[in-house]
Amino acid sequence: MTTTNLLTDPAECRPSATHAIGTEAATTVATVLKSLSDPLRLRMLSAIATDPRGEACVCDLAELADVSQPTISHHLKVMKETGMLASERRGTWVYYRIVPERRSAVTALLDTFAPAAVTDVQVEAEDRAEALRTMDARLTRLAEELADELTGLNRDLVVAIVRESYAGLVRSAKLTQHMIPLTERFARQRLADLTRDRESGVPQVLFVCVANAGRSQLAAAIVNQLAGGRIIARSAGSTPAADVHPHVRSLLAEIGGNRDAAEAFPKPLTDDAVRAADVVVTMGCGDVCPIIPGVRYEDWAVGDPALASEVGIAAIRDDIEARVRGLLTDLHVHVDGGSP
Structure with missing residues (x-):
């Protein structure tokens, strides 16, 4: 059977514009x-x-x-x-x-398009209201589950932290389908910060930058990889972005694996995180953190990976690693001499 090429055979394809208005x-x-x-x-x-x-x-x-x-x-x-x-x-x-000759056209315009547009807006508003009701129910269920699990904490406190965590994350969220698991992780982190025993716990370092989408994420990942659990590293942002920068996400995958990269997400800076930290490191981007007695503060003037070339990104990573190794030495945490 022969297949006719409709693009080249004029007998089969005769485009015509004779029905178009003038x-x-x-x-x-x-x-x-x-x-x-x-x-x-x-x-x-x-x-x-x-x-x-x-x-x-x-x-x-x-x-x-x-x-x-x-x-x-x-x-x-x-x-x-x-x-x-x-x-x-x-x-x-x-x-x-x-104008009488235009009345039928005006009627058709107003009677056809306007009701359809209003209906679309009403449906969208109803969908949004239903989504908010569903999200609220899921948040309530998450708060109750965490309160049942964490019996040593005040139940009202757990519920409040869950809802505050969601509110803090959703402000910058680009997509909301993963908000409940992200809220759970952030709420657990905040509750751990609230209850941390500074005397007996392992040292904790908080890295802070504006967006929490580049330098601070990278520094925390390098600490966690080098320290092997002997230090807890967290990161946060004063104005968190919607997502980690792609250049940094690829670096996180190299350092800690694809799972660590997938689980990295920008988080808002909280007073609880600062209070729980032994060291707070700002990443040279002008952030100002609450001053808490007993907390050590440093500022690292580090380049921004989001603005760097491939060679520049590698240099930034090496710079952060060198600074991290110096910090770990100050905190009496031994690490091997090689790169992570």
């Missing part, structure tokens, strides 16, 4: 539609078309928006110039009505 008609329609591409003009057109008198004056239409009468007159003039409206002056007021 250039002059298309230009006229486009001009009219352009004149209506303003919400206030559409509302004014609707008010005129539905007025029982069959017309409306500028004083009637001024009630539609908090704008001056000259602005109303300007919008009406635009629609009049495209043939949609006709006008008549009576005393000090000008009255506008739909």
Whole structure:
């Protein structure tokens, strides 16, 4: 069986534009539609078309928006110039009505498009409300489960931390389908910070940068890899981004594996995290942390991987690793001499 090439065989493919409207008609329609591409003009057109008198004056239409009468007159003039409206002056007021030949077109526009648009908005609002109800139910269930598990903590405190954690994360979230597991991880971290015993616990380091999407994530990953559990490293941001920068995510995969990279997510800076830390390191990006007595503060002037070339990113990683090794030495944590 022979397959006909419809792209090259003129006998099989004869495109035709004979049913298209003419250039002059298309230009006229486009001009009219352009004149209506303003919400206030559409509302004014609707008010005129539905007025029982069959017309409306500028004083009637001024009630539609908090704008001056000259602005109303300007919008009406635009629609009049495209043939949609006709006008008549009576005393000090000008009255506008739909041009009879255009009434059916205006009716079709308002009766067809407007209800469909309103329905779409209503459906979207209903979907959003249902999503909020579902999320609230899931948050409540998560809070109850954690409160049942962490019996040594005040139940109301656990519930409050869960809801605060969700609120802190969702502000910068790009996608929300993973918010519940992320909220659980962040809430557990915050509860651990609240209950940390500084005297008997292992040292804890907090790395802080604005977005928590690059340098701070990288520094925490290197500490956790080198220290092998002898130090807890966390990271946070004063204005967390929606996600970790792709360049940094690939580095995290090299350091700690794909699972660690997948689990990295920007987190907001909290006072609890600062209080729980033995050392707080800001990453040279101008962040200011709460000053807590007994906490050591450092600022590392480190380049931003998000703005660097491939060679620059490698140099930034090496710089952070060298600084991390120096910090671990100060904290009396022995590490091997090689790269992680």
